[in-house]
Amino acid sequence: MATRFRRTVTAATAPSAAATGAARQAQSGSTTAAAEVSELTRTFDGRPVLDGVDLRIEAGEFVALLGRSGSGKSTLLRILAGLDRDAEGAVEVPVPVMVAFQEPRLLPWKRVGANVALGLDAPDPAAAAAEALGEVGLGGHLDAWPVTLSGGEAQRASLARALVREPGLLLLDEPFGALDALTRISMHDLVLRLWRRHRPGVLLVTHDVDEALLLADRVLVLAEGRIAHEQHIGLDRPRPRDHEALARSRADLLTALGVDPIGST
Numbered sequence: 059m060a061t062r063f064r065r066t067v068t069a070a071t072a073p074s075a076a077a078t079g080a081a082r083q084a085q086s087g088s089t090t091a092a093a094e095v096s097e098l099t100r101t102f103d104g105r106p107v108l109d110g111v112d113l114r115i116e117a118g119e120f121v122a123l124l125g126r127s128g129s130g131k132s133t134l135l136r137i138l139a140g141l142d143r144d145a146e147g148a149v150e151v152p153v154p155v156m157v158a159f160q161e162p163r164l165l166p167w168k169r170v171g172a173n174v175a176l177g178l179d180a181p182d183p184a185a186a187a188a189e190a191l192g193e194v195g196l197g198g199h200l201d202a203w204p205v206t207l208s209g210g211e212a213q214r215a216s217l218a219r220a221l222v223r224e225p226g227l228l229l230l231d232e233p234f235g236a237l238d239a240l241t242r243i244s245m246h247d248l249v250l251r252l253w254r255r256h257r258p259g260v261l262l263v264t265h266d267v268d269e270a271l272l273l274a275d276r277v278l279v280l281a282e283g284r285i286a287h288e289q290h291i292g293l294d295r296p297r298p299r300d301h302e303a304l305a306r307s308r309a310d311l312l313t314a315l316g317v318d319p320i321g322s323t
């Protein structure tokens with residue numbers, strides 16, 4: 059039962075995820091943060107998966123969320139997206155929010171351009187979709203069917219679909235998880251380029267400590283239902299980042315995740 063659930067969400071029009079009615083409440087927000095969560099609890103079958111989460115994502119901030127499998131990362135993301143409303147606590151998302159998942163979730167019966175334009179509230183949705191696809195390097199694939207795209211291309215189309223809606227909060231749930239290593243590297247570059255240009259607040263859920271360290275301003279570790287560790291990487295660190303310079307942050311994060319780095323003793 060959600061006895062104390064307060065929510066302020068303005069969702070962009072979207073063909074997936076945030077398009078659900080749950081995410082479409084549009085009330086006025088009182089915060090300049092992209093998202094703010096306090097004392098959030100979510101219980102499944104009597105088991106608290108989230109147990110008092112406090113989290114604030116500043117406007118334009120890139121936050122990565124790490125945690126072991128089953129720690130509740132996707133649950134937290136779904137609550138922020140307005141896809142799960144059975145939590146207790148306070149959630150405020152006073153900006154348009156969009157989600158990209160590990161699976162690109164393109165509609166197979168619509169061409170790529172039409173997927174991106176679907177439901178888009180713009181004077182010329184097709185032109186806006188074409189521009190967004192051009193931005194992710196898919197300008198030549200407007201009329202392609204989703205089935206003809208590679209995994210990386212489909213994920214780029216998914217990013218275009220999210221960003222064309224100009225979200226103030228972009229939720230990324232393991233968006234590179236299904237991609238090969240080289241494609242992941244180029245996706246990292248692309249995401250940073252897009253983030254610099256559009257500057258949404260980002261919450262990136264990932265299992266990959268190095269990915270978090272490369273991309274985020276701040277890395278959080280979710281453990282035992284709470285934000286158990288917070289690592290400020292610093293807005294001043296250049297991207298892409300030098301792994302060696304981040305070795306200490308990496309060691310701290312691995313410790314917070316309960317991983318004993320080999321040779322660390």
Ligand SMILES: Nc1ncnc2c1ncn2[C@@H]1O[C@H](COP(=O)(O)OP(=O)(O)OP(=O)(O)O)[C@@H](O)[C@H]1O
Pocket residue numbers: 102103107125126127128129130131132133134265
């Ligand atoms: N709808 C649901 N009904 C019952 N249990 C659920 C439901 N959704 C999630 N859970 C449980 O909540 C826990 C957290 O799930 P969640 O998917 O949020 O974890 P995660 O950290 O994202 O995991 P992973 O890294 O493996 O994707 C898991 O034990 C999962 O089984």
